Amino acid sequence: MNKKTSVGEVLNYHVIPPVFLVFFTAATQILAQVGNPEKSFQLEYLVGNCFAWKCIGSLFAWAMIWLLVPSKKFNGPTTAFGLTPVYKANGELYYFASLGTLILIAGLKPKICVAIYENMGAILGGLNVVALSLCLFLLVRAKLKAKEDDPYLKENKYPILHEFYRGMELHPRLLGVDVKQLTNCRMGMIMWQLLIVIYLIAGWELHGFDAGHLVNVLLQTIYIYKFFRWETGYFNTLDITLDRAGYYLCWGCLVWIPAFYTFHSYFFVYHRPGVSIVGAVTLFILGLTSIWFNYDVDRQKELFRTAQKGKTVKIWGENAQAIEVSYKTADGQPRNSKLLISGWWGVARKINYTFELLAAFLWSVEAGFQYGVWPFLYFIFLTVLLIHRVFRDEEKCKTKYGRGWDTYCSKVPYRLLPYLL
Numbered sequence: 345m346n347k348k349t350s351v352g353e354v355l356n357y358h359v360i361p362p363v364f365l366v367f368f369t370a371a372t373q374i375l376a377q378v379g380n381p382e383k384s385f386q387l388e389y390l391v392g393n394c395f396a397w398k399c400i401g402s403l404f405a406w407a408m409i410w411l412l413v414p415s416k417k418f419n420g421p422t423t424a425f426g427l428t429p430v431y432k433a434n435g436e437l438y439y440f441a442s443l444g445t446l447i448l449i450a451g452l453k454p455k456i457c458v459a460i461y462e463n464m465g466a467i468l469g470g471l472n473v474v475a476l477s478l479c480l481f482l483l484v485r486a487k488l489k490a491k492e493d494d495p496y497l498k499e500n501k502y503p504i505l506h507e508f509y510r511g512m513e514l515h516p517r518l519l520g521v522d523v524k525q526l527t528n529c530r531m532g533m534i535m536w537q538l539l540i541v542i543y544l545i546a547g548w549e550l551h552g553f554d555a556g557h558l559v560n561v562l563l564q565t566i567y568i569y570k571f572f573r574w575e576t577g578y579f580n581t582l583d584i585t586l587d588r589a590g591y592y593l594c595w596g597c598l599v600w601i602p603a604f605y606t607f608h609s610y611f612f613v614y615h616r617p618g619v620s621i622v623g624a625v626t627l628f629i630l631g632l633t634s635i636w637f638n639y640d641v642d643r644q645k646e647l648f649r650t651a652q653k654g655k656t657v658k659i660w661g662e663n664a665q666a667i668e669v670s671y672k673t674a675d676g677q678p679r680n681s682k683l684l685i686s687g688w689w690g691v692a693r694k695i696n697y698t699f700e701l702l703a704a705f706l707w708s709v710e711a712g713f714q715y716g717v718w719p720f721l722y723f724i725f726l727t728v729l730l731i732h733r734v735f736r737d738e739e740k741c742k743t744k745y746g747r748g749w750d751t752y753c754s755k756v757p758y759r760l761l762p763y764l765l
């Protein structure tokens with residue numbers, strides 16, 4: 345970096361990586377204890393125990409098998425340096441097989457869910473060891489692998505902790521599988537699903553049935569299923585096309601998702617929501633509606649973008665309207681594209697995030713406000729993450745489409761809520 349470094353750059357490159365590394369890694373262990381006050385901190389919270397390592401090993405092996413078996417393939421978008429990442433397109437099957445296997449195991453070994461819940465501190469300790477080692481390995485390998493075409497790997501201009509935090513390689517592969525598909529989809533997202541079901545069963549066994557906990561888990565289950573149905577669509581998003589494989593993404597998916605994204609469900613095992621049946625049903629209907637709207641926004645874009653050339657797409661009963669935009673591919677080839685201004689995409693530019701936040705609030709509020717802020721931690725984190733992401737995505741679109749993007753912004757001036765934000 346040059347001598348005239350701005351405050352933003354100092355924060356971004358020197359302060360945020362070490363602070364976030366320590367803060368987020370420590371937070372996972374603190375949360376494991378807040379959620380289950382009957383357990384106190386032990387050394388195994390740092391390094392795992394035998395049970396934890398068996399769980400982690402089995403899940404990794406299971407995820408790897410599904411990424412290695414022959415199945416349909418999906419080509420992700422080609423990078424600026426000409427690499428086309430290849431993924432396995434068996435996400436939906438993997439989802440059902442994983443959930444089915446968990447239910448089978450829980451039926452055969454009824455105590456397993458309580459055991460996992462009780463050992464969550466140790467499991468997170470083990471996951472931390474795996475995730476941090478993986479990030480270190482990816483960093484060292486990227487540093488040593490000089491033959492890589494990606495110019496970013498040769499720049500060598502950022503502090504080492506920043507490189508560890510943000511990652512180096514865009515599409516690294518390990519043991520024949522794509523690392524991001526393994527960590528984000530096949531470990532992070534599936535742990536989210538399996539753990540919340542485990543917590544539901546554990547809570548039921550330890551303290552009896554609770555309708556609020558059931559609604560909390562049902563809503564997230566629908567949301568997570570939606571992700572696996574659309575898994576290949578995820579390979580076109582910022583996480584995959586822009587973010588590199590490092591602490592933020594890989595540690596985030598291997599540790600932060602199982603520790604934090606599931607935290608309210610973990611918390612509800614001991615701190616029962618106790619909502620009435622009418623309250624639970626109301627929250628379920630509202631939550632389902634929010635998830636449907638979030639899905640519908642993404643679906644309209646997908647429908648429009650994948651429609652055959654020349655074919656008109658109907659959105660909300662009318663022919664879809666769009667703005668013509670142009671951009672240049674990485675190798676300088678001019679291309680045309682369209683930005684949808686019909687349906688949800690004419691209401692606000694990131695209305696999908698609004699419904700995402702609403703859904704997250706509705707699956708966190710089952711206990712009301714009796715336990716303070718704890719059940720809402722995910723919702724608060726998500727608000728910050730998505731607001732930051734709005735700006736990151738807009739920067740990407742502005743760079744890609746230039747004036748075309750400005751025209752779109754003038755036609756659809758609001759980001760999250762019409763007339764407000």
Ligand SMILES: NC(=O)C1=CN([C@@H]2O[C@H](COP(=O)(O)OP(=O)(O)OC[C@H]3O[C@@H](n4cnc5c(N)ncnc54)[C@H](OP(=O)(O)O)[C@@H]3O)[C@@H](O)[C@H]2O)C=CC1
Nearest residue numbers: 581582638642645682683684685689696697700737740741
């Ligand atoms: N729970 C969580 O932690 C998170 C959940 N999510 C969810 O994941 C899903 C995907 O989100 P994400 O990938 O962040 O963002 P979007 O699905 O909003 O996709 C953004 C991209 O869509 C394209 N685009 C933007 N405007 C238009 C338009 N008007 N017409 C057509 N294409 C357009 C641009 O890409 P292009 O280059 O193709 O033009 C842009 O980069 C959402 O449902 C979101 O809520 C997202 C982040 C975090």
Ligand SMILES: CC(C)CCC[C@@H](C)[C@H]1CC[C@H]2C3=CC=C4C[C@@H](O)CC[C@]4(C)[C@H]3CC[C@]12C
Nearest residue numbers: 364368528571578583591592593596597600601
């Ligand atoms: C350093 C950490 C505290 C930050 C870690 C952040 C990551 C765990 C998350 C960043 C972006 C997140 C996601 C993006 C889009 C998604 C699509 C949605 O349909 C399902 C969820 C998700 C995959 C989500 C998962 C967590 C992140 C990767």
